[in-house]
Amino acid sequence: MFNAYLINDSFGDPGVYVEFKYRHSAILFDLGDLHNLNPRKLLKISHIFVSHTHMDHFIGFDYLLRVCLGRDRHISLFGPPGFHQQLENKISAYTWNLVENYMNDFALHVTEVHPERKIHRLYRCRTAFKPEMEEVYESYNGTLTESNFFTVKGEFLDHKIPCLAYRFEEKSRVNIKKNVLEEMGLPVGVWLVNLKDRILCGDPDDTPIRIWWKEEKRGTKETFVSLGELKETIVKVTPGQKITYITDAVYSEENARKIIELAEASDLLFIEATFLQEDADKAAQKYHLTAFQAGTLARMAGAKRISLFHFSPKYKGTPNLLVEEAMRAYNG
Numbered sequence: 001m002f003n004a005y006l007i008n009d010s011f012g013d014p015g016v017y018v019e020f021k022y023r024h025s026a027i028l029f030d031l032g033d034l035h036n037l038n039p040r041k042l043l044k045i046s047h048i049f050v051s052h053t054h055m056d057h058f059i060g061f062d063y064l065l066r067v068c069l070g071r072d073r074h075i076s077l078f079g080p081p082g083f084h085q086q087l088e089n090k091i092s093a094y095t096w097n098l099v100e101n102y103m104n105d106f107a108l109h110v111t112e113v114h115p116e117r118k119i120h121r122l123y124r125c126r127t128a129f130k131p132e133m134e135e136v137y138e139s140y141n142g143t144l145t146e147s148n149f150f151t152v153k154g155e156f157l158d159h160k161i162p163c164l165a166y167r168f169e170e171k172s173r174v175n176i177k178k179n180v181l182e183e184m185g186l187p188v189g190v191w192l193v194n195l196k197d198r199i200l201c202g203d204p205d206d207t208p209i210r211i212w213w214k215e216e217k218r219g220t221k222e223t224f225v226s227l228g229e230l231k232e233t234i235v236k237v238t239p240g241q242k243i244t245y246i247t248d249a250v251y252s253e254e255n256a257r258k259i260i261e262l263a264e265a266s267d268l269l270f271i272e273a274t275f276l277q278e279d280a281d282k283a284a285q286k287y288h289l290t291a292f293q294a295g296t297l298a299r300m301a302g303a304k305r306i307s308l309f310h311f312s313p314k315y316k317g318t319p320n321l322l323v324e325e326a327m328r329a330y331n332g
């Protein structure tokens with residue numbers, strides 16, 4: 001279960017924060033201005049997917065680094081060709097002579113994505129962020145990362161430079177039937193998170209699940225029930241949700257095909273709507289989508305909901321025009 005939302009308003013720097021409700025973790029699409037995310041939220045982030053390194057998508061890297069410094073954090077970052085060098089350029093702007101005394105373990109696992117391969121490098125705070133791992137090459141088939149809980153795929157779009165669009169797919173959703181839980185006299189609590197994890201990891205049915213709760217004066221109480229029994233009684237598994245993040249792309253036949261394919265049947269599609277269709281020539285010059293194009297692509301992809309962003313400042317007083325144009329095209 002998660003919440004996904006734009007970090008800034010439609011005119012602000014692009015970026016989507018996806019927060020996993022019970023896991024104390026989050027992922028982020030794009031690294032623009034992050035000041036709307038407080039440090040507590042930033043410190044939950046495990047994965048960051050950067051579309052490209054234009055300033056409005058990458059300026060937040062320094063702020064993130066600042067917040068994470070001195071903490072035990074490992075963050076995986078993904079970005080387009082040239083990403084390692086650009087990240088190293090940012091890091092090398094600072095002086096790191098005292099970090100070897102830091103006791104904590106802060107590290108960046110950075111994957112540069114190319115059309116046919118992924119290249120990994122590791123940067124540790126304690127070694128002044130000098131790339132310390134041999135580069136690892138891996139073939140790239142569209143999937144960037146996969147865990148027990150989600151998969152993220154990436155597709156290259158043309159923005160005069162390669163720009164990555166992303167699709168996040170939640171694995172199955174494990175829902176708890178609260179009424180049955182109550183009937184069985186079982187408490188709600190953290191043990192349910194463990195139960196969900198065990199189901200998503202595919203653990204065998206005879207796995208004992210510890211159910212525990214606190215009682216006033218009598219302390220912690222516990223009981224054990226098999227995973228199989230809980231699956232049959234209190235659990236309902238439904239398909240996971242899909243989110244797509246599309247920004248900074250020119251409208252071309254090839255981009256349109258890739259966007260429709262990537263965003264197919266998304267539960268929520270975040271898509272840029274930078275210009276009005278009457279300014280389509282400007283959109284083409286700047287390699288961005290118009291609101292009409294965004295709405296049309298969303299409809300053709302069968303997206304269930306859309307969220308629009310990256311509005312040009314040209315429409316500062318009239319954002320509703322962009323929204324209305326996109327929604328008209330989306331609704332057909």
Ligand SMILES: [Zn+2]
Nearest residue numbers: 052054159248
């Ligand atoms: Zn751009």
Ligand SMILES: [Zn+2]
Nearest residue numbers: 054056057248
């Ligand atoms: Zn941009």
